Amino acid sequence: GAGVSQTPSNKVTEKGKYVELRCDPISGHTALYWYRQSLGQGPEFLIYFQGTGAADDSGLPNDRFFAVRPEGSVSTLKIQRTERGDSAVYLCASSTLPPGGEQFFGPGTRLTVL
Amino acid sequence: TQLLEQSPQFLSIQEGENLTVYCNSSSVFSSLQWYRQEPGEGPVLLVTVVTGGEVKKLKRLTFQFGDARKDSSLHITAAQPGDTGLYLCAGAYFNKFYFGSGTKLNVKP
Secondary structure, three states: OOOOEEEOOEEEEOOOOOEEEEEEOOOOOOEEEEEEEOOOOOOEEEEEEEOOEEEEOOOOOOOOEEEEOOOOOOEEEEEOOOOHHHOEEEEEEEEOOOOOOOOEEOOOEEEEEO | OOOOEEEOOEEEEEOOOOEEEEEEOOOOOOEEEEEEEOOOOOOEEEEEEOOOOOEEEEOOEEEEEOOOOOEEEEEEOOOOHHHOEEEEEEEEEOOEEEEOOOEEEEEEO
């Protein structure tokens, strides 16, 4: 079966622009996580969805970052007024047994803000 | 802020050697996971340990969870070039996972 997919795989944007990153989780997985991974670092938690609701958004760095999952499946991470410091790989993972269950990660979206 | 500290950060060894990677924290975790990540891909789960003192073996890989559930180690016996990659530990704490900064392993043939 299909794994977690993320689009686009690469996104280059200019400082100040708005971007949307999409995550398609494994069918039937109720939990969805977003992480950000900077070069040479491990993934950093951003937000966790259980179904349609954000169960924990404490990792979002500021109010420029927002994520939705309107139908409990696909999720979109939205970044407003992008800054150069937002450049990183954004990873999405889905799971059936949160928290503590196996997370299946997508390949990530590499965001570059010029 | 990294709740989990991994060491060493980098490790370059010859095929056939043994190695141990450490993951330490001052926090107690409900479970701890080890992942391996290849360039351009997301992390892939290797193992989950839940009970303090637990030891799990996966072929040449041995994982141990500390008695106090604050630390863990990954030991690889007779490393092979195919073991090359970034090894990450992640602790489950309430609703989320905290990842270490990773150990980049290079096994030379």
